[in-house]
Amino acid sequence: MKIRSYKLSDKERLREICLRTSSYADRPSEARKNALCALYNDYYTECEADNCFVAADDADEATGYVVCSTCLSDYLAAMQNRYTAIAKAAGRPFAGLEQRVTEALLSKHAEEGYTAHLHINLLDEARHQGVGSALMRTLAKHLADRNVEGVMLICGSDNTNARNFYERCGFELLQKFFCACVYGAFTEDLVRKLSE
């Protein structure tokens, strides 16, 4: 397994991984697939491809990814102008509300220095081999090199596996909000912890 930068030819595979690993993805319609990808995948690969990294197998096919936004204002504008509308039109009527909550949480913690945010997802067969940690290490170094102060993420409170992973990587729980947990880490701390 190697970690490399995202490339355009990975796009559909990343959408597939996004859908296969989503807790909402029980037999979704095409419209719902587009909705999920619009919210959790397409913005990052289409607008901030430089901040996306892939775990690839021997055939160079992606088996996992970390996608990240380092510019909250660009993210907010693009979600409001394009991606949330796609999700709503595609059959997620609550997408607007969910997205507003997400944006409020991201905006609040950006003021504390956690200006970037990420999503990480691996197919089953790539898990428990240190691949998630390797992806996170690559992203953390990338962010630190660009003087991004901190990075956060939002995770389901019941996703114990992911929460343990984030805590082991060095993220701290910033806030609980209904069934969501917000985690944050300063990038220099993350690099240090992931290099241990």
Ligand SMILES: CC(C)(COP(=O)(O)OP(=O)(O)OC[C@H]1O[C@@H](n2cnc3c(N)ncnc32)[C@H](O)[C@@H]1OP(=O)(O)O)[C@@H](O)C(=O)NCCC(=O)NCCS
């Ligand atoms: C959360 C996630 C990204 C973690 O990635 P991962 O690659 O499995 O993480 P790691 O391999 O670094 O660590 C996971 C476990 O494997 C163990 N591990 C790491 N390297 C290992 C190795 N070489 N051999 C055996 N076990 C290993 C770790 O100790 C850890 O064990 P634990 O969970 O029992 O404490 C991944 O499980 C995932 O994509 N889950 C589904 C989607 C998801 O929930 N995404 C997050 C949404 S908020």
